[in-house]
Amino acid sequence: MDLGLExxxxxxxxxxxxxxxxxxxxxxxxxxxxIELVTEGKHRIIVDLEGVDFLDSTxxxxxxxxxKRLRSHDGDLLLVCTQTRILKVFEIxxxxxxxxxxxxxxxAVAGGSGGETSP
Amino acid sequence: MNDAGGAGEAAExxxxxxxxxxxxxxxxxxxxxxxxxxxxxxxxxxxxDLKLAVSEACTNAIEAHDAAGSEERVLVRCWAADDALExxxxxxxxxxxxxxxxxxxxxxxxxxxxxxxxxxxxxxxALVDEVEFSSTGHGTSVRLVMRHGGNGA
Numbered sequence: 172m173d174l175g176l177e178x179x180x181x182x183x184x185x186x187x188x189x190x191x192x193x194x195x196x197x198x199x200x201x202x203x204x205x206i207e208l209v210t211e212g213k214h215r216i217i218v219d220l221e222g223v224d225f226l227d228s229t230x231x232x233x234x235x236x237x238x239k240r241l242r243s244h245d246g247d248l249l250l251v252c253t254q255t256r257i258l259k260v261f262e263i264x265x266x267x268x269x270x271x272x273x274x275x276x277x278x279a280v281a282g283g284s285g286g287e288t289s290p
Numbered sequence: 291m292n293d294a295g296g297a298g299e300a301a302e303x304x305x306x307x308x309x310x311x312x313x314x315x316x317x318x319x320x321x322x323x324x325x326x327x328x329x330x331x332x333x334x335x336x337x338x339d340l341k342l343a344v345s346e347a348c349t350n351a352i353e354a355h356d357a358a359g360s361e362e363r364v365l366v367r368c369w370a371a372d373d374a375l376e377x378x379x380x381x382x383x384x385x386x387x388x389x390x391x392x393x394x395x396x397x398x399x400x401x402x403x404x405x406x407x408x409x410x411x412x413x414x415x416a417l418v419d420e421v422e423f424s425s426t427g428h429g430t431s432v433r434l435v436m437r438h439g440g441n442g443a
Contacts, residue, residue: 195353227413228349232407264413
């Protein structure tokens with residue numbers, strides 16, 4: 172099982188695109204990549220979950236940990252997700268109220284710099 | 291595959307033993323979701339719910355073995371009951387009391403971000419129609435029930 176993690180720069184944000192399944196096996200790599208970005212001084216991060224096929228509570232834990240770390244640097248972590256089955260995991264756990272979730276990277280870039288269009 | 295009762299109409303129990311290591315949780319998910327799909331009594335969305343619940347239960351089982359230093363395998367059993375698909379995940383960890391799990395602070399509380407863990411069991415409860423935890427000092431068994439036509443607990 173493979174986890175894809177690609178980073179690109181977009182208007183002052185680091186966009187981390189995640190592909191594949193995020194579970195107890197793959198979550199450590201995801202966590203390390205996020206921590207690396209923060210260590211490199213990237214404090215405004217967009218995590219794009221559109222390529223994620225599966226995400227469980229270990230994946231949620233990585234995102235909560237990332238948000239916490241970034242907020243301690245006055246940064247932020249924004250999410251991109253439109254997939255119902257992935258959004259459901261955030262809804263059940265109440266994390267839709269903790270994260271700003273956008274329909275696209277463009278919307279996150281625009282929203283993260285100003286107004287929010289989160290569902 | 292075991293024949294549960296020997297009688298013609300007895301439910302066939304599918305058993306999968308996985309090494310208690312993180313890389314095998316995906317296999318448990320795959321087997322259970324393939325089995326659920328072959329049953330065709332559950333909608334796709336409910337199969338996704340069951341897959342997630344199984345992932346959470348297996349993750350907890352593996353962490354329990356890790357904490358106990360156990361080399362034993364985790365057992366995943368599935369069977370079709372009359373009106374439901376049931377999955378049981380059994381570990382040989384040191385057990386836990388589900389009633390003693392801490393409540394998460396409300397999402398508006400900044401302390402909410404302290405909780406990176408402990409989301410698995412609330413997820414299981416929300417996803418399946420019925421869940422039963424049986425835990426002793428020698429292991430925990432989690433029984434997940436997905437009823438045909440159910441919509442989550």
